[in-house]
Amino acid sequence: MMNAYAEQVYKRILPLLETLPPESLMVVEQFVRFVHELAQKDRVVETVPKPTGAPYLYPTVPVPASTLRRLSGIMPPVDGDALADTEALYEDV
Numbered sequence: 001m002m003n004a005y006a007e008q009v010y011k012r013i014l015p016l017l018e019t020l021p022p023e024s025l026m027v028v029e030q031f032v033r034f035v036h037e038l039a040q041k042d043r044v045v046e047t048v049p050k051p052t053g054a055p056y057l058y059p060t061v062p063v064p065a066s067t068l069r070r071l072s073g074i075m076p077p078v079d080g081d082a083l084a085d086t087e088a089l090y091e092d093v
């Protein structure tokens with residue numbers, strides 16, 4: 001017997017299935033069989049919650065703009081040609 005939530009989901013899915021072409025129904029059947037197989041092994045498929053934090057996973061530290069002055073002069077002058085500039089960086093290595 002289905003609980004109330006499962007019954008609501010079932011009722012939402014049926015109309016969608018009725019409008020699918022036969023080729024798509026085969027894919028749906030494969031997926032349902034896969035989920036059923038996992039459920040038989042007590043391995044429930046759960047949806048992954050969307051992260052609520054920042055889109056990156058590494059910490060960032062704000063740095064004042066004055067830091068750029070100390071960085072100037074470290075890199076050789078560049079001409080705007082990324083390939084040539086990259087090759088120039090590695091010529092002395």
